[in-house]
């Protein structure tokens with residue numbers, strides 16, 4: 672009996688974490704593009720709460736909003752971070768969110784994709800790769816992408832107009848999905 676390919680695909684749940692709190696930031700435009708053009712077999716859920724997490728502390732009782740964030744990571748088959756660079760570094764809210772997971776280990780062996788979409792972005796991209804290594808995330812070779820001069824790669828309606836970038840983004844998503852499926 673011949674099955675259609677899509678029937679054989681395991682559904683992969685991906686938690687997308689934007690690094691910018693601005694809904695119309697270029698990195699969020701790219702994330703929306705990814706979510707709205709998700710290939711069959713991939714379910715994206717956007718976590719839009721990094722701005723609501725309190726500053727990292729080592730409290731006796733972890734705040735409920737942080738517990739919920741950690742549970743969302745745990746339940747996901749993979750995580751995709753899409754972020755700009757601010758002041759040559761990782762946006763503070765995103766770094767704070769990741770700091771909450773350092774001792775509790777939600778990212779341990781978690782498949783993670785990283786897209787830095789910024790004017791330049793090299794420093795934040797490199798710093799994030801280091802942070803993700805520190806929290807033992809599993810970042811495949813093809814699952815990270817730096818998109819510099821991002822504004823010039825988008826059209827006025829928010830689509831990715833640069834074909835090379837659009838293709839690179841597709842490759843990151845495919846690579847993340849196939850890594851998660853191998854589990």
Ligand SMILES: Cc1cc2nc3c(=O)[nH]c(=O)nc-3n(C[C@H](O)[C@H](O)[C@H](O)COP(=O)(O)O)c2cc1C
Pocket residue numbers: 691693695696697698755756757758759760788789790791792793821822
């Ligand atoms: C406070 C602030 C600091 C920024 N610092 C950098 C930076 O160090 N490197 C960089 O590539 N872009 C930097 N940018 C630009 C953003 O990363 C982003 O590419 C730019 O704001 C594009 O606009 P959008 O993401 O808001 O659409 C900065 C932007 C802001 C608002």
